Amino acid sequence: MKTTKKESTQSIDKETQEDIRKLVMARIKAASDDLAISIGSKEYTKEEMLKSIETGSELGQEIIEIQMEYLKDIAQGAIYLRNND
């Protein structure tokens, strides 16, 4: 069956999203057990964060966004600029 250009793009996006999910999960798995995070009014251990990413919950999405924004900004050297505001 012939794949259209649109289907191909969607497939790449899905693959990229899956890669991002795996990357963030690997980062959290490698993180210290001495760290917990509160996001909003709830607290999360490493295991709870991993589960939320695995299940694709709203929290999981938030964690992915926070981690990816940080990685992109680090790559662009934003943390080493004097003022980012």
Next chain:
Amino acid sequence: MTKAFLITRPNHDLITTYLFYWSKFVIGEAEKKGIKVLDLPKKKANKKTFISYIKKHQPNLVFFNGHGDEATITGYDNEILIRVGKNEKVLAEKIVYARSCNAADKLGPACISHKSLAFVGYKRKFTLGYTPAKITTPLKDKVAKLFIEPSNLVPISLLKGNTVKGGYRKSQEAMLRNLRFMLSTKALESQRDAAPYLWANKKCQTLLGDGKAQL
């Protein structure tokens, strides 16, 4: 006229308890400067007391610690203290600092439309890294310190006589300094791994209104 500073410090869950303890440094600064402190700790951070204190004392600076969302800020047991479209006008002619989630998104602009002088808050969820082994001694938590100390700098700078913009910048710069420390070899593993969350706070901390306003 004596300047007055009102602070809400509920402590009904882990995060509010952390903010409750760490806010003592802000209160200490106000006392040092001879500014009248209207402290609403624990169950006193309720709507009735809050509104009564605001009306009676007309504080120049209001510092909220608590939960909330785009349209609300809550006190003890998540009782709503301020809600968009309901009572944001009680914050008119005041500088407001909301250490709570998302308040700079809708509540902040609403306060400015209702003549608050300035509003500093967070456009997304406020995040806090902490050490599970230190939850009974929050002031000894070396991870939480990196998050809360910079956020304390907004009101501390204002109490020292700086402008809102000055306080905001000091807080932003302190977060940046802490981030650089977290990425250094001097940081604990847990401090380093918390860096993305502090970065998120830095990016969503927002100043609205008159940056030149001061106490």
